[in-house]
Amino acid sequence: MAAALEEYAELFAMTGGDAFRVRSYQKAAKAIAGFPEDIASVPVRSVPGVGEAIAKKVEEYLGRGSFRQLDDLRGKVPEGVRRLTRVPSLGPKKAVLLFQELGIDSPEALAEAIKAGGLKGVKGFGAKTEENLLRGIEQMERANTRVHTGVAMGLAERIIASLEDRAERIAYAGSLRRMRDTVGDIDILAVAPETLMEVFKAQPYVAEVIASGGKKTSIRTPEGVQVDLRLVPAESWGAGLQYFTGSQAHNVHLREIVVKKGWKLSEYGLFDGERVIAAGSEEEIYRALGMDWVPPALREDGGEIQAALKGGLPALVTVDDLKGDLHTHTDLTDGIASLEDMVAAAHARGHSYYAVTDHAPDLAMHRMTLEKALTQREQIRQLQGKYPDMRILHGSELNIGPDGSVDWPAEILSGFDVCVASIHSHFGQPREEMTRRLIAACENPHVHVIGHPTTRLIGKRPQVDADWDAVFRAAARTGTAMEIDSFPDRADLPADLVRLARHHGVRFSIDSDAHAVPHLANQRFGVGTAQRGWLTPEDVINTWPLDRLLGFLNG
């Protein structure tokens, strides 16, 4: 439904529709996408941003998979013309102009027309524009440039390191600060003289300068990632950080509140006419608006503004709240570090418990046997003496077979302290089978945690198809935790499903799924996903003290 409204908004804009109505459709699409319940099962008018007219469209859509007005506009605007607006620097106005004047109906046709010199004489299209459009089309044809947080974070930290000597302050903002699981570009904010722009453009990670002025420079790295560097005056640091952290939807909503007060909010500050109300820190700005400071991970206009106005924001789980890790590997199966090294590294992180969960026999290439598992258990018992302040739990990562069964029989499973059960094959099962499979795993009394529940690999493998409402109901009923696998290319559960699961009363485990010592640090990414799903420490079993965790595992 959200995709259909999004498409309608775009087509409506292209056919000259009123810009404010376009925004209404976009807002409704976003609100529906982020709504924690199935919109088919609640009065759709209860979704904020959905009024009478959109509710009607929703109703028709739920009945037959489309609505009349959408069908009409699809008939008017060829699919390829819609794709034209995906070309960077080409928006709805120019796309429609090209279609009407020259019959250009796809990015491919546009490239041909430019090469044949065919844009001459169309108003607003000069030589420079033609060049930019051609480059944009080539860019579009290359692999998608969204990268997952692991890649983006590494790049951002490298960029900051290359500039921080010459900047009074510098930090990353944007979707990376909001801990999105993928980012389309990296936003760096700095307080520095304008000469920093020249330093920036001369860096080895700059493949192309897209735009450059005194306050903003955009570049592209050799990997195709866009990086924006913005300068703000020192006194506007907080306003700049707030502004460039976004999201756009959050900022738009915030400014509607600002405008009603007769004030103005920009990257330079919160103003009453010429008078500065707040600018130095984000906290001052939110406080001046009568709100609690909103953690970046919540800034998606998904109800956080209303909550912040009422002082009702959740106290989000943080990295410091984590007391352990319940899903890790050693070189007994597919890890690369020894049991001793992994445990020592976990202890150095300050954990008060740590589970070793090597694979079970079903994943034949890892050659696990009962004998090996029992030997490992004995090794752990001996190692425990070295770490009196950290409980080492002996666990297993079981494989969930196509029928929902797991690899070891009950009498062996009961010997483990913790069992994580995950899907590793048969990803393409039909929805009903996949749903039954996951529910069967939840109902297994020896299974404590469902590992990387959707099995997605960002950019490589899609989520499995399941009725998640049904799965989460089963998980809540059986007291089975859903994992948030912290590997940055997994981020699994994804944040939207985390929020849905929480709505059903599910508990979570934020695990590293480490296969090597450095992977233990990935939990920070999992915490980001948890925060985006509005989780508090109460929701996350590995923030609980050892006694309470053991009660959960034995319960």
Added chain:
DNA sequence: GCCGTTTTCGGCCCGACTGTTTTCAGTCG
């Protein structure tokens, strides 16, 4: 098309950069 501790009608976020224009529209975030 939506919404209301200023409004049920009249508003709806703000600024930087580019390219093309002679003062600004389009695009982007």
